[in-house]
Amino acid sequence: MNIRRVWSLVSGDLRLGFRSPVILWVLIMPFVITFLMQVVFVALFDPQPRICIYNSGESAITSVFERIEGIRLSHAGSPAELEAYIENNNADLGLVIENGFDQALRDGRKPELEYFFSGGSLASNRIVISLLVLDVLREMENREAPVEVVLHTGDEEEVVPLTRKLIPAIVLLVLIITGIFVPAFLLVGEKEQGTMKALLVTPVTVSDILFSKALLGFTMTVTMCFITLMLNGALSGQPLALLATVVAGAVVCNAIGLIYGTLAGNAKTLYTLVKSLNILLVGPILFYLFTGLPQWIAKIFPTYWFIDPLYSITLKGADFSDVCFKLAIALVVGILLGIAVVPMSRRMQRKLAE
Amino acid sequence: MKPALLAENLSYSYGNLKAVRGIGFQLRPGEILGFLGPNGAGKSTTIKMLTGLLTPDTGSIHVLGNEMSLDDPEVQARIGVCFEEKNLYLNMTGRENLIFFSKLFGLKNFDTDTLLRRVDLSQRADDRVSKYSKGMRQRLMMARAIINRPDVLFLDEPTDGLDPVSSRTIRNVIREQAERGAAVLLTTHDMWEADELSDRVAFLNEGELFAVDTPDNLKMKYGKRSVKVRLGSGSHVREETIELIAADAGDKVRELINSHNVMTIHTEEATLEDIFIEITGRGLDV
Numbered sequence: 001m002n003i004r005r006v007w008s009l010v011s012g013d014l015r016l017g018f019r020s021p022v023i024l025w026v027l028i029m030p031f032v033i034t035f036l037m038q039v040v041f042v043a044l045f046d047p048q049p050r051i052c053i054y055n056s057g058e059s060a061i062t063s064v065f066e067r068i069e070g071i072r073l074s075h076a077g078s079p080a081e082l083e084a085y086i087e088n089n090n091a092d093l094g095l096v097i098e099n100g101f102d103q104a105l106r107d108g109r110k111p112e113l114e115y116f117f118s119g120g121s122l123a124s125n126r127i128v129i130s131l132l133v134l135d136v137l138r139e140m141e142n143r144e145a146p147v148e149v150v151l152h153t154g155d156e157e158e159v160v161p162l163t164r165k166l167i168p169a170i171v172l173l174v175l176i177i178t179g180i181f182v183p184a185f186l187l188v189g190e191k192e193q194g195t196m197k198a199l200l201v202t203p204v205t206v207s208d209i210l211f212s213k214a215l216l217g218f219t220m221t222v223t224m225c226f227i228t229l230m231l232n233g234a235l236s237g238q239p240l241a242l243l244a245t246v247v248a249g250a251v252v253c254n255a256i257g258l259i260y261g262t263l264a265g266n267a268k269t270l271y272t273l274v275k276s277l278n279i280l281l282v283g284p285i286l287f288y289l290f291t292g293l294p295q296w297i298a299k300i301f302p303t304y305w306f307i308d309p310l311y312s313i314t315l316k317g318a319d320f321s322d323v324c325f326k327l328a329i330a331l332v333v334g335i336l337l338g339i340a341v342v343p344m345s346r347r348m349q350r351k352l353a354e
Numbered sequence: 355m356k357p358a359l360l361a362e363n364l365s366y367s368y369g370n371l372k373a374v375r376g377i378g379f380q381l382r383p384g385e386i387l388g389f390l391g392p393n394g395a396g397k398s399t400t401i402k403m404l405t406g407l408l409t410p411d412t413g414s415i416h417v418l419g420n421e422m423s424l425d426d427p428e429v430q431a432r433i434g435v436c437f438e439e440k441n442l443y444l445n446m447t448g449r450e451n452l453i454f455f456s457k458l459f460g461l462k463n464f465d466t467d468t469l470l471r472r473v474d475l476s477q478r479a480d481d482r483v484s485k486y487s488k489g490m491r492q493r494l495m496m497a498r499a500i501i502n503r504p505d506v507l508f509l510d511e512p513t514d515g516l517d518p519v520s521s522r523t524i525r526n527v528i529r530e531q532a533e534r535g536a537a538v539l540l541t542t543h544d545m546w547e548a549d550e551l552s553d554r555v556a557f558l559n560e561g562e563l564f565a566v567d568t569p570d571n572l573k574m575k576y577g578k579r580s581v582k583v584r585l586g587s588g589s590h591v592r593e594e595t596i597e598l599i600a601a602d603a604g605d606k607v608r609e610l611i612n613s614h615n616v617m618t619i620h621t622e623e624a625t626l627e628d629i630f631i632e633i634t635g636r637g638l639d640v
Contacts, residue, residue, distance in 0.1 A: 002427070004460065005427075005458060005460075008454070008457040008458050009458070011457075012443075012446075012454045012457075015446065015450065015454075016443060016445050016446065019445045020445070193441060193442075193443065193444060194437070194439055194440070194441030195441050195442070195443055197407065197437060197441055198435075198437070198441045198442075198455075198498070199458070200406075200407060200424055201405050201406070201407065201424075201430060201433065201435040202430055202431075202455065202458045202459060203427035203428075203430045203431045203458065203459060203460070204427075204430075204458050205424070205425055205427065206424075206425075349407075349424070350408070350409075352407070353402050353407035353408045354368060354408070
């Protein structure tokens, strides 16, 4: 292998890459997937309660609601506007605060407060908002809650918001798509255009070609994963442990990508391989979803050894020392898969020539 | 003189199909050897073995004294190959293709413009290859094959299906390379091209090599030595054939020229295709 020739091949791929739809997709994927997962998916499955307030006087209730996290607050300019808001299901609850409401509350006159619930609002949101409004009113009256609430979740673990729960899935998606697709697609592209043969009758060797594809794939995978982690605000906790996990994952995925690329003669075969075998790559995720399954089976999958550290770091707060053993195994798996590419590349070379 | 290319006892089989059967030949520096044969004769398989893409079942190949291997960059740096199928980077421009390959050969201060001018692609150098015609792509492939000033040049059907202008450009480049001292191995099933370009031709049929000699020697050996004379004028035209091996052939020709109205005189030497058919019993266009 020769570094100058490898670099020449990488620079050629980079030049061509920006004209290739697959590479362009890989470059924009972290942004698209993050948007889809965090905005669309979360909006669908983790909707925040929405309150719309028409404040005719200068009630402090609006500013109290503004300080509360986890709700979406909007303001109506008139009772009619509020009514339209609720009818269109743009808010779960509408509140009309009359002039002098705060004073009446402080005087203990029990002012009337009308709730306008949207017919399309979720029952859970109605309960949350009702309790929240009572809490706010108690605060405005300077009264303390009659009890001290201690929160317990079913499995005694920290409550993790859905946006954070999705991070391992998003990173895994970027790892698998970039790590596998880039080297595989580049190799198959050379075969489809016949340029692989043209390269082989220059001083370039098969090892140069395979290494150049893996190097570009590795660099892009690590970069794209880091961009994804950054976009999702996941770099603040354990950046070094995450970097190590992404590196180990990229090694495994690139090796799998090279195997796909050497086996597939054209893009159609490559897509078939990806479609039929990717379930084996994302298999470990099933064991997180269905915890009743025997967990040892997950360890059979080559991707387990970086998926589990990724999950532990992002969701359980594990640090490098907790995951280094698994990451070492992931690197060994990646190297073994890389070694398996050698006999496959000889077969590929013979098939190309014939 | 040490041969630029030495092939000995080469054989290759695709499963049970024997594509090449124990062929051997050598090529001197500056020589053009034309490999003539119909489709499926084993020409492309031979080139693939000679360039290292296929490992022969038997035999050996030496390029400038070194054993041919795909894993030996030193040997690969001294050969140039132009394949039958077009294999260029379609999303790169013509210029980018050449610059990319020049880097793979480690060439410094590579003059792309001169090479592009040589294959008449200066005007379209910065267009993507996907917009090139078949002839332009073939000329670019030819330019790529000679980018490293190879000592041995392998050309697989370099003018197949091209327009006359592109064909002529490529033939001129081939001649220049041979004059420079490169050994050229050219496969073709165009007997006229082989005759025009080759110092020697080799007939390949069903994987076997039948004859390796100069076109003139083959014609002398296998062709008819005669002239056909057309005489007369208007509608009264007749033809006479004079065998040149006869002792009085010169007198007969002179007599016809002096006493008749000679319209045309043609030699009746055999074409390479005639000779190929005579030797192999099979035509070149099969």
